[in-house]
Amino acid sequence: GQQVMQIPQYQHVQEGEDFTTYCNSSTTLSNIQWYKQRPGGHPVFLIQLVKSGEVKKQKRLTFQFGEAKKNSSLHITATQTTDVGTYFCAGQMNRDDKIIFGKGTRLHILP
Amino acid sequence: GAGVSQSPRYKVAKRGQDVALRCDPISGHVSLFWYQQALGQGPEFLTYFQNEAQLDKSGLPSDRFFAERPEGSVSTLKIQRTQQEDSAVYLCASSLVQIIYNEQFFGPGTRLTVL
Numbered sequence: 355g356q357q358v359m360q361i362p363q364y365q366h367v368q369e370g371e372d373f374t375t376y377c378n379s380s381t382t383l384s385n386i387q388w389y390k391q392r393p394g395g396h397p398v399f400l401i402q403l404v405k406s407g408e409v410k411k412q413k414r415l416t417f418q419f420g421e422a423k424k425n426s427s428l429h430i431t432a433t434q435t436t437d438v439g440t441y442f443c444a445g446q447m448n449r450d451d452k453i454i455f456g457k458g459t460r461l462h463i464l465p
Numbered sequence: 466g467a468g469v470s471q472s473p474r475y476k477v478a479k480r481g482q483d484v485a486l487r488c489d490p491i492s493g494h495v496s497l498f499w500y501q502q503a504l505g506q507g508p509e510f511l512t513y514f515q516n517e518a519q520l521d522k523s524g525l526p527s528d529r530f531f532a533e534r535p536e537g538s539v540s541t542l543k544i545q546r547t548q549q550e551d552s553a554v555y556l557c558a559s560s561l562v563q564i565i566y567n568e569q570f571f572g573p574g575t576r577l578t579v580l
Contacts, residue, residue, distance in 0.1 A: 387568065396556060397508065399568035442507050452521055453569075455500075455507035 358445045360456035368464050373430040375459035377443035384446050386419060386426045387453065392439040400428075400441075435463050469572035471557050477578045478547045486542045486575045490559030497540050498569060499532055500556040508556055514540060547579045 357380045367373050377386065385404045389397035401410055403419035403426060410417045416429045426445075430437055440458040447454075470489045478484050490497050496515055500508035501524075510524040516537035525532070529548075534540040544551055554576050558569035 396571040396573050397558075397569075398571070402568065444507075452510040452513060452524065453498075454510070457505075457507045 358443060358454045358456040360443055360459050362459055363457065364460045364462070366462045366464060367433050369435060370432050373433050373437070373461055375428050375441050375443075375461075377426045377428075377445070377456055379424045379445050379447075381447055382423050384423075384448055384451075386423075386446075387444045388417060388426075388428055389442045389444060389455075390439050391442065391458070395439075397442060430461075433461070433463055435465065437461060438463050469557055469559055469570050471555075471572040471575050473575060474573060475576050475578075477580065479580055480547060480549060482547050482579075483543065483545045484547055484577065486544075486555050486557075486577070488540045488542070488557030488559075488572060490538065490540070490557070491561075491570055492538075494559035494561050494570070495537075496560045496562065496567070496569075497534055498558040498560075499540070499542050500558065501526075502554045502556055502574070504553075511542070511555075544577075547577075549579050552577055552579045 359378045361376050387402045388400040390400055391397045401417050406423050407421045408419040414431045418427045440460045442455050442458045444453045444455045472487045498513050499511040502508045512522040512532045513520050514534040517534050529545045531543045554574040556574045557572045560567040560569045
């Protein structure tokens, strides 16, 4: 069945360093969403990517959707302590399909 | 309401007990989703409603799991004869329109512990 894989599973960075998490699907996706879950919290929607090769920015966050629509990445520039949490990608193969979440990348910020 | 609410927030059940978990979606949201999130894992899809119609229940792990949304708003996830492997956080999410191209708003979850 469809799988969405994320790497790395964990990432420790010094505050101020950059961070990137990668998401790969075994099948072509119609769209991909990114969510952030703070420790003890629930997933919060960050963004959705739909078009092949799409790049979107939100302040220090840059999201990319691959040309083949099978991979995506989230890059955070100059991390801050407020960036701590787990970042999930979630892909949908077809418009009527359920959304499949990756296992997430847990980001720790070292002060 | 301000967001998706779920109750109870925490539930401890003895193995074999039945439990019912409630979700109040954002008013006017058509779609409602249930997910199961084990510790250290991503949310796993259980089932999806569009209004009162259950359009996809392919993620329900066994026939002990049952979900309903009779009036197209509040939803209940029922687990019969709970087992230890059912211990997880159960997340409910809603979105304004149908499944595609829409962000999902998650509730705080119900943490179920089966002893």
